[in-house]
Amino acid sequence: MTRPVRLALRIWRDRGQRSPGDRAFAVYLAAMLTLTVVAPIARAAWLGIVSPDGIAMLTSDASAHVTSLIVATVWASSLILGRDRGPAVRPQFLTHALATSSIPRSVAFLGPVLRSGVGVVLLTTAASGAIGAGLVSAGSADLLAGVTFAVTGAVVGTITAVLWLMGQALPRAAVVTAAGIITLGSVSMAIPSTMALTPWGWAGLAYPGADVGGALIALTAVSIAFIACTPTLINRVRLSVLIDQASRWDQATGHATAMSLDAAVSVYRPLPRVGRTLRAIPRRAPLPLTFFVRDAVGASRTPGRLIAGTTALVLATLVVVLASAPGAPSVFLGAVAGIAMFAGLGPLTDGIRHAANVAAGLPLYGLSDESLLANHLVFPAIAIAVVGMSVCAATGFAGGPAPLASTLVTGALSLIARAGGALKGPLPVTLLTPIPTPMGDIGAAARAVWAVDGVVLTALGGAAAIMMFAAPVPLIVVCAVTIGIGVARWRYRR
Template sequence: MAAGRGVRRGAAAEALALWRGRRAAAGGGADRRYATYLGAMLMLVCVAPAARALWLAGSDPEVVQALTGAAAPRIAGICAAAVWIGALLVGRVRGPALRPPTLASVLARSAHSRAAAFGGAVVRSGWSLVAVTAAAGACFGALLVRHAVPGTGLAGLDSMGAELLAALTGAAGGAGVGACAGAIAAIAWLAGQAAPRAAGPIAAGIAILVGVTEALPEIARVTPWGWIADAWAAAARLATAPDAGPGWTTPGAALAAFALALLPAAPALLARLETAVLEGQAARWESSAVHAFGMDFSSALAGYVPRPSALRRVRAVRDRAGGAAAAGLVRVFLVRDAVGAARAPARLVGGAIGVAVAGPLVALASVAPAPGAAIGVLGAGGAVLAFAALGPFTDGLRHAAAIAADLPLYGVDDAHLLLLHSAFPLSAVLVLMGAAALTFSVVAGVGPLAPVLGAAAIGVAALIARANAALKGPMPLRLLASIPTPAGDLSGAVRLLWAVDGVLLVALAGAIAPLALHAPAWGFVAVAPIGLLVAIGIGRWRGRRA
């Protein structure tokens, strides 16, 4: 029997090698080189500036004080649990066991074991996730420990050498904890793919357990997120009291033991993978990759929009109730968009949570005592989160933009239809972000005017950017022309900027808007990104029939 398994594993390896060889002969190498180039441009244009801004923001004294505060370890543990829950849910739609559609179908329907056919893909995806979480843990560890240099007593080292040594020590410990968290997330990711129907209840159970441990802190010490919190608290103590020592050996060892105990479950989870799940995820990912390769990110994400599953018997379009004609029409479209969004309840709840969380982020940036990099990162993060979370609320807006280039279908002109479909997302932005910002101001004991106004302004900017994205249409042919320069062809960077212009402008608006509250002279600069969004939207609206 062992010999039979070895033969099947060898046959699967030969099939995979043959597939890779045929793809390379058919020009797959050129596609990979172009994908590598696009990835390098993305790193240069987006990731590197964002990473530098995050590091500068993290080095701000107020941010360091917040990271070493009493509540920071609990928040770190909750964030780790949220990552594991997210990995479990993401596995239902895109798991680590992924092959090209044809290869996935052939291997899934063959006599080869799941481990031989899909084990390599799982290992690569798992190591990639572990590398990301280890890098994040190393950054947080270095950020916390590097502030412990004064008073460390490192003889024979100048301040720069002591700071570097402390940063390396913190990075090593943080990387270890992050790698363990990544390994747990990788197993949860595979579990979501192996048991997609059970992933939702399991995720809900973990979330409830996290809430229980928040109410009963003594239970948290025997949970993985509690060990994350203990490791963070140990690093924070080292940052505030250098003579306390690292102290994260015990929680780190417990987390590593838990991760190692989960690893043997991977083969059993692989064996549970269903053929229909493997084929469906492979087809959706291939379609999304093709759209993303062409810089059409909206279409790339459209394949993962869940199908309507609730309120199918509830009428979305209803007759106008009494009152003014204009108010009745607004009410009709408001109800229509609300019922349509509620038919995908999980997506709607996720979007509502994202919009609500964006409110306190923008509010915190609005009430910061002095401008700095931390304010910009908070404001930009809140703005981008609001832009991303508004997706479930703007389906009607995208529908209005899609039919705006044709004859009117509903007896309403194009501009009026677009405004009517804006009522639901605008209400969501003002209610959710405004209420969250107001709640933050009450809890923080600050005036409500600046937080609420800042959240409302950024929310409206995110909605305008969503409308711009709906009106964008296909990429202009002139952007496909090459732009030769001494540094190389910049056409890929230009196309990338065109694809993510809304996200960049919203992030810029969120980063600059709080400055207007600190210095009125910055008011013109703060509204410039929003004005640019409006101008771009007007230009796209006028050229929608071209």
């Protein structure tokens, strides 16, 4: 082993031994987040699964087909994710020392790959195991079918982890492969007879109540073949990719530690590479139209983000339509729709973030701060309206005008939350003080809630918007809180 490698490993070991207080704080923070965030979400998800509406949805005829489409989407997403942040990532200095040494990369970076893979497998196993346990507890499936589906989740997670690594090792081929998986997955959804010919179709056939046959055996054989390719894939990751991803991950984790999640996400924001010759400012156009064209052209210069954001808006609207169906778990699906809407607006609200950044300075373009922000709201608001009306019209306005109204209300709340998030600023010093309670200090939980307040508000807003005709009071409360936070941040912007 060369001297730089020994030095790097020694520094890394000393780093872990030098700060036991940091490790204790990390354990404490993880425990508090588990008790205050993960545990309530897991409990709500379990209650939604075992509820009569949840069991009715899980035992529908389309459950196996939806499962195959979800698996195809997860695999395609893992390929795309690997292009920006793959599993073979170590700290920046250690990455350079190990990647430039004589040690094979399949040995030097096997540890983080295994840890990331185990995490993915645990997530997919937990999701499939919860669904299988819910069906077994409701008497809709036998124990063998539930266990089989949990094992299928583990196998799907294994393939997902290897595809994640494949996206890091083969970034150019990852885009084409992901597009092919999504296309064929949609075909399998539309033509059920083709499910037996695709790996994601085998995952769907392993769903409790479906015709299992040899689906799990075939899927396991595919996962074994993928595992055998793992060392070769690790060795194929280029040095420039390893260093770039390590550097960006260090920056992102630094921002996340300071609770600046928007800054952490901006590290992975792609640079505009296409459409640089398109004119963004039309001549002699009304002011709202000028800002609409400016924001639309700006979003089109990163087409990947624009497609991802539009897809998230479409999925959010579809979830709202599904939540409006009789017997559906409306509150849970409404919360999911709100989160998807909030995520989809990210690529469409760059203009709002620009307005928030310059709001405390001198007026730009001869416009007031209020006018600048209002004009930058035009593009995402029109996008929400167009996508909502298009999806509702494509579904034949199932459920009447209620899904469209819920979509527009959820989109408006998500837009206000995005504007409030852009005005958030750094973590307030007051949140760094301890918050003693009979259960202990919950200061870490308060900081975590502050960091993800936009997601929490939009989830609550989506759930309230679904029920606004039957129970309007929760929606009024959520709207008042969201608007109040946004107005307060606007008044005290800096």
